[in-house]
Amino acid sequence: MDHFLYRDGILHAEDVPLPEIAAEVGTPFYCYSTATLTRHYRLFEEALSGLDHMVCYSVKSLSNQAILRTLAGLGAGMDVVSGGEYRRALAAGVRGEKIVFSGVGKTREEMGFALAHGIRQFNVESDAELQSLSEVASTMGKTAPITLRVNPDVDAKTHEKIATGRKEDKFGIPISRAPEIYAQATRLPGIEVVGVDVHIGSQLTDLAPFEAAFTKIADLTRSLRADGHDIRRVDLGGGLGIPYTTSNETPPLPLDYGAMIHRVFGGLDIEVEIEPGRLIAGNAGILVAQVIYLKQGEGRDFLILDAAMNDLIRPAMYGAHHDIVPVIEAPAAIDQRPVDIVGPVCESGDTFAKQRPMPPLAAGDLVAFRSAGAYGAVMSSEYNTRPMIPEVLVHEDQYAVIRPRPSFDEIINRDKLPNWL
Numbered sequence: 001m002d003h004f005l006y007r008d009g010i011l012h013a014e015d016v017p018l019p020e021i022a023a024e025v026g027t028p029f030y031c032y033s034t035a036t037l038t039r040h041y042r043l044f045e046e047a048l049s050g051l052d053h054m055v056c057y058s059v060k061s062l063s064n065q066a067i068l069r070t071l072a073g074l075g076a077g078m079d080v081v082s083g084g085e086y087r088r089a090l091a092a093g094v095r096g097e098k099i100v101f102s103g104v105g106k107t108r109e110e111m112g113f114a115l116a117h118g119i120r121q122f123n124v125e126s127d128a129e130l131q132s133l134s135e136v137a138s139t140m141g142k143t144a145p146i147t148l149r150v151n152p153d154v155d156a157k158t159h160e161k162i163a164t165g166r167k168e169d170k171f172g173i174p175i176s177r178a179p180e181i182y183a184q185a186t187r188l189p190g191i192e193v194v195g196v197d198v199h200i201g202s203q204l205t206d207l208a209p210f211e212a213a214f215t216k217i218a219d220l221t222r223s224l225r226a227d228g229h230d231i232r233r234v235d236l237g238g239g240l241g242i243p244y245t246t247s248n249e250t251p252p253l254p255l256d257y258g259a260m261i262h263r264v265f266g267g268l269d270i271e272v273e274i275e276p277g278r279l280i281a282g283n284a285g286i287l288v289a290q291v292i293y294l295k296q297g298e299g300r301d302f303l304i305l306d307a308a309m310n311d312l313i314r315p316a317m318y319g320a321h322h323d324i325v326p327v328i329e330a331p332a333a334i335d336q337r338p339v340d341i342v343g344p345v346c347e348s349g350d351t352f353a354k355q356r357p358m359p360p361l362a363a364g365d366l367v368a369f370r371s372a373g374a375y376g377a378v379m380s381s382e383y384n385t386r387p388m389i390p391e392v393l394v395h396e397d398q399y400a401v402i403r404p405r406p407s408f409d410e411i412i413n414r415d416k417l418p419n420w421l
C-alpha cells in the first residue's frame with residue numbers, strides 16, 4: 001500500500017496534488033511519501049517483534065539525507081556499501097554505532113574512516129579484506145567488530161543481475177570455507193567476531209530461497225558456536241521483493257518473512273539484523289514526467305517524455321516494468337491504446353515501455369512512474385548532459401525539495417580545461 005492516490009481525479013502524494021509540485025519544481029522530478037516510508041519501515045519492526053533485532057535500512061536504494069533522517073527518526077540503523085554512503089548516513093545524523101558496512105571491495109581508507117567515527121560491524125567478504133581490516137584497525141589501536149558474509153550457494157530466483165548468493169557470484173565467502181576463515185579471524189589482531197552475514201539477492205518474490213539460505217546460516221551458527229565462536233548476531237541482508245504492478249503480483253508480506261525468520265532463528269538466542277531497501281523505499285516514490293510529443297511511427301505510436309533512461313535506468317538495465325499512470329485520472333470507460341513510452345536520449349534503449357496500453361494523452365500532460373523510489377534517483381546520471389532531476393519529499397500537506405535541480409552552469413563548470421587548450 002502506498003500514499004499516491006487519486007482524489008477528485010488528480011493524483012496526490014499524501015495530501016498534495018502532484019500538479020502543484022510540478023508547477024513549482026518543473027518536470028521531471030522524484031516524489032517520495034513520508035507516510036509510505038514510515039509504514040513500510042514499521043512493517044519490518046512488527047514482523048521481527050519478539051526477537052532481539054535491528055532493521056538497518058539499505059542506504060543504496062534511496063540515499064537522500066532527508067530519507068535517512070526520516071527512517072533514523074523511527075529507530076532504523078543503516079546498511080552502507082561505500083565511504084560515501086557512510087558519510088551520508090553520518091551527515092543525516094545517524095551514529096556510527098548504528099551503521100553496518102557491507103560491500104565486496106572496501107578500501108583501507110573507507111575502513112579507517114568508519115573505525116574512526118564508529119561502526120556497528122563490518123560485513124567482511126573475503127580473507128584478503130579481513131587481513132586489511134586487521135591491519136588498519138590494529139594500526140589505529142582499534143578493534144573492528146565483524147561478521148563474515150557467507151555465500152550459501154542458493155539461487156534467489158530473481159533477475160540474473162541482482163542474484164548474489166550462488167557460488168559463481170562474486171559475493172561472500174563460500175560456506176564450505178567459513179569454519180577456516182572464522183578460525184583465522186579469531187587469530188587476527190584488531191578483529192572481533194560478532195556474527196554471520198548473508199544476502200542472496202534483491203527483488204525476491206518467494207520465501208523459499210530465503211528460508212533455504214537462512215537455514216544454512218542457522219546451522220553454521222550452531223557449528224561455529226560449537227567451535228567456540230561467540231556468534232551473537234546474524235545479518236540476513238535485504239531482498240524482499242515488492243509488487244511492481246497492482247494487478248497480478250503478490251510477493252510475500254513482511255509479516256510472513258518475519259514469521260519464517262522467527263521459525264529459523266527463534267530458538268537460537270541471537271540478535272537478528274536485516275537490511276531491507278526496496279521494500280521500504282520502492283513504493284514510497286514515484287517519478288513524475290511530462291509528455292513532450294506524440295509521434296506516429298510505422299505501425300506504432302510513441303509517447304515521448306521529458307524523463308529518460310538517465311533518470312530511471314531500471315527498464316533499460318533490467319527490462320524492469322514500472323506502471324505508468326496519467327496524473328489526471330482517465331475516465332474508467334476510456335479506450336486504452338498501446339504506445340511505446342520513450343525518453344529523449346539518443347539510444348533505442350531509452351524506452352520505458354513497449355506497446356503499453358495507455359489512455360489518450362497530449363503534449364503537456366503529466367504521467368507518474370510508480371514504484372520508482374528504490375534504485376531510481378540513486379542510479380541516475382547526467383548522460384546527455386541532462387541535469388539530475390529534483391527530489392521532493394511530501395509529509396501530509398507539506399512538501400519540500402530535498403535535492404534541487406542543478407543549473408547547467410553548475411554541471412558544465414565542473415569540467416576543467418587543461419592549460420594546453
Ligand code: LLP
Binds near residue numbers: 103199203239278
Ligand atoms: N544488503 C546488501 C548487501 C545488498 O547488496 C542489497 C542490495 C541490499 C541489502 C538491499 O536489497 P533490497 O532489500 O533493496 O532488495 N539496482 C537493482 C537492485 C540492486 C540491489 C543490490 N543490493 C534494481 O534496480 O533492481
